[in-house]
Amino acid sequence: MTMDFVTPLDHLPRRLWDAVIDGDEHAATGAVRRALDDGADPEGVLLDVIAPVQGRVGREWAANRISVAQEHAATAINERAVAAVAGHPAVRTEPTLGRITVACVDGEWHGLPARLLAEVLRLRGWYVDYLGAQVPTPHLVTHIHRTGPDAVALSGSIATRLPTAHATITACQAAGTPVLVGGAAFGPDGRHARLLGADAWAPDARSAADELARRPLPRPRPDHQPMDDLPHLSDQEYTYVARSRPRLVRAVFDGLEAAYPAMRGYDELQREHTAEDLSHIVEFLATALYTDDGELFGEFLLWTAGVLAARGVPASSLLPALELLSRELQEFPRAAGVLRAGSARLTRTPLTTAGTTE
Template identity: 35%
Template structure:
């Protein structure tokens, strides 16, 4: 990663960042090389710095906005695709605001000669479906960085599949293989922008028109969770703030991370609905491990997570599958804390 570019990004200096990328491009690097060797590593480091508590949400958002602008600028040098080339619609999933990965895929497709309709982050589902029906694209591609954005997507993906259009998905939220993608009804899962381009060369232009499946009990519980997601997350946050044995802990950690608590609880709830619709229990383990890292980096005792799982379970009365998933995660959390205590020197 280029040092001058990284420093400009840390400073939130849009002009200096652009100057550094101009220099990299003038040195002979292709657009793809600038993105893969500099912008992507920098964006990963930005995410790590937030996770480690070294950067605020505002700093992370500022750097991400600069990187998105740089990718748009690099894309302006691509030759326009021929009018007769296939059209691909690229979008984030509903409620997924991390648009940079989808933007990178869009630019890779343009560079490969495809026409692209890029919808960006957090599309409105009905508008997206209208766009699909109007454009009748070669394929629809979705990006998800957060696993917590998967819980409300199954019907959307299956509705597009029912039209006979290939649906390709990718991003960290889908994990390291195609199992979650398959569970949600996607045609294929891609591991990288290059993989996405390769899939378009091999997938049929139209697929079998599969009927939208009837919702399962797990789907229905996940839908209820998504409908009441804000209230459930609010219940967890309120419970944590009011718990006598955590009030001192929360007060002592007077960092700005407390304003992030609602977002962390929302992520927890979203991961639960994602685990239900995909049938992937590892999502809850991943959610625990991720949140434990966030709390540790902010100098907060991870026993807070056990209380969070308990509060979440309280809000799920009448939803046995969800409660079972939470109970499993709570058991994992308690065991992890016990193991950590056993490993500490006496």
């Protein structure tokens, strides 16, 4: 005869999801507090419950099953759930290991991953300065000069913030502070972290905390020389595309009505969304040129095609825009190559929704 044992975490994911999707902050924070009262591991609540629920929120938005407003409300409730963990009497830990500054790259609005890391590090015994989302590099450097942390943990979810992340990493190292980076922006294998010269990379908050516990990150030497511009940037293609984004978006938008007749029937909101999508395409192209990583652009196209498909817009609608952009950039070989590869990948990859492949 066997007995089924129920742990405090067994039902929490479902209860939190129901509360989040219903917009019920009190139910969400109450469920978290009860689980902690019953002996749930605080780190497990943060990383095995709240983080996956937030990931599901993003996937549900991408699949067009919840609205932007619902996604924002759900994120706010998950932030309150994190605060409920942080404020629970069972999780108070005296800092004994050192000091870490946790911040998001300037322009990065997705602060919850960084907040989760900050709370995990506090649980592990670090003194943590959590600076939140969208931290300008000069303010971050001023902070580390004032507080002298053992390391900066820098979070980035959106790849288009990688050029800014590069400048931030370099500035922190020039101030004598090592930098650990994490988040989707740096690639699932950390390839962009290595390219931009970060001292360490971690795929998730638990791994980041483990990395910092394993060994102190070595401080940059006093004669440390920040990385110069990446060699492939000498062709100035990134600079041109980044600075020309408004003009490129206008040119492609103006040509789309002839290249994609369905656009002639768009209402004002649909046209506005089309302009936003074009701006994102050019911004991701610029980032692919900065990192010399065409795969980054291809992955973005597949994700965008899935989001559009979930909203009833065929993925093929992207191809005329890419062709028009290629014409505008025909004298730029790296940009043209990235666009050709992106179009080919989009054409040959069967899509379902939200960039998932069959």
